[in-house]
Amino acid sequence: MSEPIAAVVLRAAELTARGLPLQAIELLRPALVANPLHAEAWCRLAAAHLDAGEPDAAKRALVLGGDQAWAQRLTSLALTELGRHTEALVAARECVRRRPGDWRCQVVLAEALAAGGREPVGRGTATREATGGEAAGREAVEVAREATRLAPTEARPYQVLGDAALRLRDWGTAERAYRTALRLDPDADDVRANLATVRRKRGGAPVTAPSADALGAADALVWPALSRLAALLVAGGLVLTLAALPRPTPLLGWFSAALVAACLAVVARLLLGARGGTRRALLRLPRSRPLVAVVAAAFGLALVVLSGWSVALLLGAGTTQPLVVAWLCALLGGAVVVLRGGR
Structure with missing residues (x-):
């Protein structure tokens, strides 16, 4: 039974990569009825739900057992899409704890921190909450730096580093990160737009990186x-x-x-x-x-x-x-x- 479900999982991954998550979901559901304990298939189903814009369904699709780091990473993404930032941050930290050397886990944690998820700062005034948010932003930058160290040839960690630095108004770090991301992936139009925004904020001329x-x-x-x-x-x-x-x-x-x-x-x-x-x-x-x-x-x-x-x-x-x-x-x-x- 392991070979058929493995083939289904591979086919579902190909469909998701081609931008057909709904077909991947239809393919995985009957396979999981026959193989309800196949953890990788559940994670693939969760990923397909995320790509289809169904974060709540993605969270329900995750099960215990198997690759827990992958499951926690998908859980964090699903909770972030739902706006439940504190829970997303908990899942992201658990992902990093289970697999600290995986740059994808570091990226998810940086995104959860930058999106507004932060650990409780206790009862206090709005000033303390703002301070906690700033601390979360600084931590997001440091976590994203670690992701770039783990994967220096991937564009995504540099993009996340630029986004985190942009939220802190650290224009120099953001510009350097976006430039590196564009060098690794010249087709990233959103990175090019963010780089132009950084240059405008710094008072410089907009950058038009070659396409x-x-x-x-x-x-x-x-x-x-x-x-x-x-x-x-x-x-x-x-x-x-x-x-x-x-x-x-x-x-x-x-x-x-x-x-x-x-x-x-x-x-x-x-x-x-x-x-x-x-x-x-x-x-x-x-x-x-x-x-x-x-x-x-x-x-x-x-x-x-x-x-x-x-x-x-x-x-x-x-x-x-x-x-x-x-x-x-x-x-x-x-x-x-x-x-x-x-x-």
């Missing part, structure tokens, strides 16, 4: 330009190396300078040919495309060394070592371009 389409257009433009740079630097460097034997002359300095000028013309043509958001995306492309960053760094170093060597030749120097270094950097960048498939 995925702009980054794609920039990527399509940059590789042909990098291919031309590779051809210029590798071929030109090789010709200069051969011409410099056995000893370079000041005349080679002018040819080297011409090679640098040709490379800069390729870069200028790339930047001038891009428009609007694509040009901004070009400047930020190395952050999201590691291969672009590697090639740009190699070609940039080659141009700097080549420029210095040109000036040195014109001043009377007679060494070829900088030229060899520049050519090796160009060769490294050119190899990456070839392996990438640029033509």
Whole structure:
């Protein structure tokens, strides 16, 4: 019996991920009639109810036994949707207690704290309640920081950290968190909107982070330009190396300078040919495309060394070592371009 229910649970998870929670619920209910003690199936049913906007039904679907951390996490989400923040906070703390190394539990706790759930501050004035709320907000920031430490490559913890910091008016922390979340997930429009809000609150200009389409257009433009740079630097460097034997002359300095000028013309043509958001995306492309960053760094170093060597030749120097270094950097960048498939 375990194999059929396992297959049903897997199919229900796929339906929920595709945005079809009602079909997942219809699939799970008859399976749970035959397997009433299958804890994972109950948790999947609760998750489907949550996605369907039925938090009360989600809470009823949770059972004891099985993965308690998962059950408590879903319970906290359901109670938060119902507005029962204190109970949601209790469930979230229990989730963290059972599985402190799970970043999802930390995220749920941060959300419960930031949503208004806080532990009782005792009988007192409204000032004490406000103080308790501020303490809960600070704790939400710290818990979200822990989630980012546990999952540095996930965008969700950084988004929750930004939301918690935004509630405390900690603009610097919120902006840094939202920027990181956008770098990990460029399609998160809600994060982009919150980042613009933070910048307005700080008195700065709104941030228009490049969209995925702009980054794609920039990527399509940059590789042909990098291919031309590779051809210029590798071929030109090789010709200069051969011409410099056995000893370079000041005349080679002018040819080297011409090679640098040709490379800069390729870069200028790339930047001038891009428009609007694509040009901004070009400047930020190395952050999201590691291969672009590697090639740009190699070609940039080659141009700097080549420029210095040109000036040195014109001043009377007679060494070829900088030229060899520049050519090796160009060769490294050119190899990456070839392996990438640029033509």
